[in-house]
Amino acid sequence: MHITSFFLAIGLASALDNGLARTPQLGWDTWNSFGCSLNATVILETAQKITSLGFKDLGYNYVVMDDCWSAGRNSSGYLVPNSQKFPNGIKDLADKIHNMGLKIGIYSSAGTMTCARYAGSLGYEEKDASLWASWGIDYLKYDNCYNQGEEGTPKLSYDRYDAMGKALNSTGRPILYSLCNWGVDGPWNFAPTIGNSWRMSGDLFNTWDRQDVNCPCAELEGLNCKTPGYHCSVLNVLGKAVYIPSKAYAGAWNDLDMLQVGNGGLTDDEAIAHFSLWAALKSPLLMTNVMTKIDAPTLSILQNTAVLAVSQDPEGSSAVRVWRYNVDGGDIQMFSGSLSGGDQVVLLLNGGSTAREMNATLTEIFWMDGVSGTASQVQSSWDVYDLWADRMSNSTADAIIQGDGKRPINMTAMGGAEKVYAQTPLPTTKALMGSKVGSVKAAGTVKAFVQPHGVAMLRLREVKSNDEL
Incomplete structure (x- = not known):
């Protein structure tokens, strides 16, 4: 290691020494489905469903209350929860969430007001952090509204967000810090030193690919967007995220925004592609659907353990876009990324309006490893697993929802989600690997x-024996 790299690594390790988000966080957030209608009942009922439906068992452990929870500040300058929404206070709610084996998150903004115009935390960082710690808060989503113009350079944004990061650390309580500044001032360049994740774009809407004046920036332009906006489509956000995959690593993640799976607006194929891409690019996966009204297709997407195993892979390496071509009706793209144990994940994304056969050569799949790194990989043979081939059936999902069905995999019985996902390499089981759909010989092609608007998500595992494929 070069000396400069050594000191950089030491500095990052020190700055992020809260031990959290070693893999991207999993959980649920109130905002997309409830907005300002959140309350203790909504949160507790959702937490109960996260537990009873098996989401907690798969690693979804954060329950985050978003904007509109407070009633302002008291005469001492401390935030007060809305007594109608939270009649027993936040600490009581946190205790109940913790008793379910889950963790609780809260929301504020690095401004004078939150985005819904409740009291913000700018200038009150230490008071707010100490209060949240006393309540037992485990997670902070920190927005960017009403920031008094303290943006426009990375240093201005860094200072404002660093103030809260230092305040959280000073409490002595491990609190996951999720920065939500919409990609303004390039947070991927400074946020890894102070937070566990950072929003890299405007707000994701439940649309696949749509030009919207409320989300004016796309692709490279979006990396320096002064008005990142909202109503951003899945492909709009993806088009920005593809340029910064190297900024993410264990404990610090590019956040492509909360999941829209189960919220309407996306077809089933689009929802599968959205979930697959967010998992492969190592975005935090925060569900936002109404959990008490979840349907079978939504549950079967969100509980695909083979895809979650990619998200939670201990190597923590984000997939990268290797190529993109415009074809009739839209773009086709190929993503590839390394996994622990020498495995590789490959995504073939069809943004077009017609179904098509897609393919990628082993040279393309291992392109990011460079010429010397790919020589042995390209000349090796690989088993190919389809991560969606064993998607849970609607009948199985319905049985789980009704409370009379068994889940395909019991993580708790296997030692817990964290232990299972961390196995290197993962055991060859359908629940974690999908189905083997073929093999690729040396210098071959994956097909x-x-x-339309769908994805093939594949996992490659090198054939170690000399047996014929």
């Missing part, structure tokens, strides 16, 4: 038939 898949992909639906």
